[in-house]
Amino acid sequence: MFGLVFIYVSYFILKTKDDKSIYIACAILFFAFFMFFTRIHERYLFPMFAPLAVAMTLDRRFSYVYILGTLTFLFNLYYVLEESKTGISYPNGEFLIPVTAGINLVLLIYTIYCYSTYKINIKGVIEAPQILKSSRPDYFPE
Numbered sequence: 001m002f003g004l005v006f007i008y009v010s011y012f013i014l015k016t017k018d019d020k021s022i023y024i025a026c027a028i029l030f031f032a033f034f035m036f037f038t039r040i041h042e043r044y045l046f047p048m049f050a051p052l053a054v055a056m057t058l059d060r061r062f063s064y065v066y067i068l069g070t071l072t073f074l075f076n077l078y079y080v081l082e083e084s085k086t087g088i089s090y091p092n093g094e095f096l097i098p099v100t101a102g103i104n105l106v107l108l109i110y111t112i113y114c115y116s117t118y119k120i121n122i123k124g125v126i127e128a129p130q131i132l133k134s135s136r137p138d139y140f141p142e
Contacts, residue, residue, distance in 0.1 A: 072100050
């Protein structure tokens with residue numbers, strides 16, 4: 001699965017030849033690495049946040065990914081800390097871990113969707129999709 005994400009992101013970067021979208025591509029690859037590789041610990045999600053912080057300045061839809069990703073990352077850290085400190089699993093942990101993994105998977109799919117809907121005009125400036133332009137004209141001057 002990671003290979004497919006890598007091929008897609010590489011194709012998109014080569015097709016658009018945009019320097020700014022490299023931050024989003026890095027965030028997606030770090031996130032996909034965390035989600036699809038085996039024997040990965042919660043600390044492997046941490047590198048995603050630096051390029052994603054830059055990506056939030058390019059498109060505000062990535063701020064939702066940043067906030068929810070931060071919450072799931074902190075939950076993972078807290079869960080592991082409590083389990084290692086006390087030796088006792090978190091109550092209802094068997095339920096919360098798959099829910100957190102599901103949220104992360106939906107976030108990854110949404111991040112890839114947001115990356116796929118970028119449009120680049122002739123000047124090389126990334127434009128938001130028309131849906132966002134019509135709903136928030138003050139953020140996207142024409």
